Amino acid sequence: MLAIDGTLLDFKQLDLLAMRQTAIHRLDPRAKIITTLSFIVCVVSFNRYEISAMIPFLLYPAVLLTVGELPFGYILRKIIIVIPFALVVGIFNPVFDREVLMQIGSLDVWGGWLSCLSILLRALLTASAAILLVAVTGFPAICEALEQMGMPQVFAVQLLFLYRYIFVLTDEGVRTARARELRTFGKRGLGLRQFGSLVGNLLLRTWERAERIYMAMLARGFAGQVHTRQRGHFGRNEVMFVAGWISLFVLLRCYNVPQLFGRLLTGTLP
């Protein structure tokens, strides 16, 4: 039961974080979307054994977290939850890839371990990029930005509807599930047949709600077109943000900075 309420809280929590007013929150959403996507592409384009070169990429989430004044612990917990999903597949790497690629002292390190660690790091970086994008932008703003960037309006509008009614319907779902839980003892009553009518009921209520929403839209002159406000302005700050980060990403992608740094420290730089 806690898990359910938790999901609902997550939506609300990220939504509240997105309402803060920091320098990053104020940027045009498009700038943040472009930067996030470039970040992800750069990270996943590394070869499968790369680890050290990826580490400097942690800078981007770190800066968003601090400048965006986001709660570190909360975001970290959210990211850690998803890592096992990537690891389910990655954990097989050491089984199938036993080439010795590295030695630490007398310890042979298989390529599989390196690539598994690499997957872990990728998961960490890409997941944090996605969650931080919402936390500093907010979902509705992302939808509007995507529409400005060419996403079809029908799709944008229904994304907005989806987001709006997640709050209403998950609430309804939670209440229904709670009502069932309170009257089930052990595993009885949690079976498929009960599930069918419970979810069917929820679906019917949803359907009727959609009909009422449509009525409310018609009552206010809806004629097929939803006019969303075009806000945001892609100005100098945005250009600097995007250009700055992307050039840093490209630089970090082309040069293995930690490797160079390490050579400097260990004195093996040619």
Add this chain to the structure above:
Amino acid sequence: MHMADALISPAVGGAFWAATAATIAYCSARVRRELDDHKVPLMGVIGAFIFAAQMINFTIPATGSSGHIGGGLLLAILLGPYAALLTIASVLIVQALFFADGGLLALGCNVFNLGVFPAFIAYPLVYKNLIGRQPKQSRMVLATILAAVVGLQLGSLGVVTQTAVSGIAALPFTTFLALMQPIHLAIGVVEGVVTALVISFIYRARPEIMAAALQHKPVGQLPIRSLVATFLVATLLIGGGFSWLASERPDGLEWSIAKLTGSEELPESFSQAHVVAASLQEKAAVLKDYALPSAAIAGADSAPARAERLSTSLSGLVGGGATLILCFLIGVVLKKRKR
């Protein structure tokens, strides 16, 4: 299962993004053209319903474990393929953003695996063909289960193929396939039964909804088939092209920069920097670009190569650690300055 950013290569991610963007554009145009205004709120609200429904678990008979509904096929049956695809895509977008479930680059793959397959293959080719005009309960259940199984088998095949082509995970294609398909067969059957239960509930309570759903424009066999074929071919072409280019030019990013600047060759200044970088990398990198492990291992037995490898791995470790500390310090400093 969702495809994850951590397991994907830019070529695969990019190809499926392109295919998915085209599909979404096409479906949006279709929904728009059908001029069915009332679907606008309906699609969004039903998408939200999928979230709510996924919060409600059920016990899977004979196993004692619990599951929840996926919803792809249910949406296709209720809304028709075009609106369903848009709804599934938006559910996946919300999951990718709020729960980092899958990831943003893998979104294309996920929409394809969990959206295109159920909406454009399982629904029109299996469900619609089996159910006939005057559906009976047993036949409906059968059609739903079969369609769910087909949809999930294809989706699972998609995940395995995309993972294998990306080459980040070392799991061999056949082993992964042998693991995934049976699991998804079971998931498919359960999903089918649950979908059938919900559908028959709606059928009893509000038959007119299902009657309208049955009347979705006979999704003419030909256009759908050719549509799917077109997308598959396009994906293969784009994906194949991407990976060929990626293998020609080991570094996908360099290639895309070349592409962006419109020339085959890298810009002068960049390529000069690249020469320096390459010479550095030559000496420094354990594994150059996309070189495969076998290649790296091939010449590895000679003593100097081994010594160099050890020194580079040491410098990698030290440098990596130092960078990590540096990133952390930057964060701390930024935080301090805020106060």
Add this chain to the structure above:
Amino acid sequence: MSHHIVEVKNLCHVYPDDTVALREVSFLIHHGESVAIIGANGAGKSTLLLHLNGYLTATSGDIRIGDAMLAKATLPEIRRTVGMVFQDPDDQLFMPTVFDDVAFGPMNLGLAAEEVEIRVADALERVDASALRDKPPYHLSGGEKKRVAIATVLSMLPEILVLDEPTNGLDPHARRQLIALLQAFHHTRIVTSHDLDMVLELCERTIVLHDGRVMADGPTLKIFQDDELLKTCRLEKPFAMQGCPICSPDKKPLPSQSPLVPPHSSKPHDHDHKH
């Protein structure tokens, strides 16, 4: 500036499943009147309301709003004139922020951005919700949602306000606030409700529906005094007219005197209110 009257003549509605929801309903509402439509569950209130802005089409009978007969051609104008506030504000607030929601109607009317801005500001001001402007609807309280829902129709400058169960689900304070707000309006108001105390305060006239028929139409006070009528229509006197349960000698026993609670444990009640 015609005298915006609402005229309903012999309105009948039969649903596709042959349920008869309205039978020969007729009434006339004048400009500035505040009218309650009351009745038991399933009496036909909601069906009637949905006819007033043309969402449902009458099986037979006519509706006239101002000078216009309700028909497909007059629908846009009628929907602007008749502002409809739905029972569940979650159905009415579907845009990302309060501003977007209140602007939805004016934008559909094709107004310029500056005009929309002014209308939204005015409407929010009227319902005392200016501070909520940039909030998303799911972060609002029940009372706030209700007031914003009213603002979403006020921004279209309607002449007639139709409210379905406006006080439903509100806490006593929010309910009081809403009643005061509605009393301050000069629009023609048509309200359905089970909150008969609110009806007593807000509406000088009441129409009683029962089984799809108009059972009574007259001054609110007179209708609430007709015990026989209320009983047949499955209604009850507003609490304000029922007399105090503590001082009236012939009333039912109080809960504290019921056999379930031992008499000794109940404290002597503070009975200090005045009549």
